[in-house]
Amino acid sequence: MIGLPPPGAPLPHGVSQAPFDPVADQAAEGGKLAEASQLRIMWWKFRRHRIALLSAVFLVLIYLSAIFAEFLAPYGLHSRDTANIYAPPQRVHLFHEGSFVGPFVYGRSMTLDMENLRRVYTEDRSNPQKLRFFCRGDEYLLMGLVPGQRHLVCPPENGTVFLLGTDRLGRDILSxxxxxxxxxxxxxxxxxxxxxxxxxxxxxxxxxxxxxxxxxxxxxxxxxxxxxxxxxxxxxxxxxxxxxxxxxxxxxxxxxxxxxxxxxxxxxxxxxxxxxxxxxxxxxxxxxxxxxxxxxxxxxxxxxxxxxxxxxxxxxxxxxxxxxxxxxxxxxxxxxxxxxxxxxxxxxxxxxxxxxxxxxxxxxxxxxxxxxxxxxxxxxxxxxxxxx
Known part of the structure; x- marks a missing residue:
């Protein structure tokens, strides 16, 4: 059993010798509030609102993506691929036949369904196509001012990457x-x-x-x-x-x-x-x-x-x-x-x-x-x- 030290003996290192005074602690907190500006008090309250804080971070990221849209989009705004009209979304994979390959998509082929008058796309599981990053793609003007050609994600060589599919003109919906x-x-x-x-x-x-x-x-x-x-x-x-x-x-x-x-x-x-x-x-x-x-x-x-x-x-x-x-x-x-x-x-x-x-x-x-x-x-x- 560990007892208290005798009166007058020094306390162990790191232990405060000041008596516990809840009134003094509350006064210190009140002093901080009294000295803080209105914006700082608002920030303290806002920081406790977790959902609002996450929403603010999300909106900042969304507006940043709008600023750098040309760099983040895999394709140009008006780029068309007539061979992939109404193409469904492609899934990104990491493993192929049990081995790690990295981010890739499978190649696919297209056939015409004349009975329903629609295009049918079939994945070719034997043809993994690795995605490229920070690579050259469609030319653009960032914010309509700065010319560039680099994209965050590019389609594979001789392949496509339509993560959200394409529209009636073969344009990438994600871009x-x-x-x-x-x-x-x-x-x-x-x-x-x-x-x-x-x-x-x-x-x-x-x-x-x-x-x-x-x-x-x-x-x-x-x-x-x-x-x-x-x-x-x-x-x-x-x-x-x-x-x-x-x-x-x-x-x-x-x-x-x-x-x-x-x-x-x-x-x-x-x-x-x-x-x-x-x-x-x-x-x-x-x-x-x-x-x-x-x-x-x-x-x-x-x-x-x-x-x-x-x-x-x-x-x-x-x-x-x-x-x-x-x-x-x-x-x-x-x-x-x-x-x-x-x-x-x-x-x-x-x-x-x-x-x-x-x-x-x-x-x-x-x-x-x-x-x-x-x-x-x-x-x-x-x-x-x-x-x-």
Whole structure:
């Protein structure tokens, strides 16, 4: 039995001689919180939200893949292989007949099924074809600026690597999904940036001045929110001339999504300003001669900017779904621009989808990105809430 050391004897090395004081420990923790900035406290809270943290990492990787799409995609955006039209996905293997070969796919042959009028692809198990990495492939311009020819993954010599299959023109679906991420993801960010500005300006004026300005803004918001979103988007998208270039259509869709999705943010700003405009520091700023714009922009909005960021994060999925829906219906972006919504137009026919179900693979990144943004928004909202 190990006993306690006698009074006055030194304690073993590494053992603190300070008495345990839970009150002092709590005071130390409180001192850290008192000295920490608002952003640091938000980060501490957000870090405990595991799903939101994983969602943030996933979204960072997705946006990085959109930036380096040309390097990550095995094929070019418009590369066609007429010998592999509607080819099913190929599986990646590591072992062949019990021996380790490395990442490879099996070669395959194609025959025509004249009874069902379809192509039938058969794997050749005796012909393993190793994948190549960091190799030369289709030429490209990274972000439309830097010429290059290197790809992360390349097809085998005299072979193919269609991990998600091909479409009716023999184009690799995986490569087109990676390229389409750039349009679908950026249109959500740009649309939210526009709605963020409109929501702060219009909601700020309504909340600060009140009266007839607030009444007009509230009626306008109620009218916009009473109209179903999809028909309104369709009507505005149909107004755009068919002679517009793809870049103008992209800008037009971004403006439409941004101008119609600011209402929720404007109401949040209005409610906050109605509560804060009577505070003493606001009246002190008015007495000192500060303009309304300075009071709103420098004193009121920064006080709840964290809530606005969380609200904006929850708005981005709606933007992405709006672009996907418009493009799927043929009223949004048009080729040669490629987005996830345009890729899904290949799956509009039930008969085609029954024969080639891999054409629905673009739904997977749309679903994952929207879920990630929702989880991230929930985590930011909880971190910005001072009562949690």
């Amino acid at each position: 087109r999904i990676i390229h389409g991420a750039r349009i679908s993801l950026t249109i959500g960010i740009l649309g939210v940036a526009m709605s963020f500005v409109l929501g702060i300006v219009i909601g700020g004026l309504a909340g600060y001045y009140g009266g007839w300005i607030d009444a007009i803004v509230q009626r306008m918001i109620e009218v916009l929110q009473s109209i179903p979103s999809i028909p309104l988007w369709m009507a505005l998208a149909a107004i755009m001339p068919v002679t517009w270039s793809p870049l103008l259509v992209y800008a037009g869709i971004t403006v439409i999504l941004g101008m119609l999705d600011w209402t929720g943010l404007a109401r949040a700003v209005r409610s906050k300003l109605l509560a804060l405009r009577e505070e003493d520091y606001v009246q002190a700023a008015q007495i000192l001669g500060a303009s309304p714009g300075r009071i709103i922009g420098r004193h009121l909005v920064p006080g709840f900017m964290s809530h606005l960021v969380a609200s904006a994060t929850l708005t981005i999925p709606g933007m992405i779904l709006g672009e996907t829906a418009l493009s799927f219906l043929g009223l949004g972006l048009r080729p040669p621009i490629t987005s996830w919504g345009i890729l899904l137009t290949e799956a509009r026919s039930v008969n085609t989808l029954a024969l080639y179900p891999w054409l629905l693979f673009p739904v997977i990144p749309v679903t994952l990105v929207i879920l990630a943004f929702n989880f991230l928004g929930d985590g930011l909202r909880d971190a910005a809430d001072p009562l949690r």
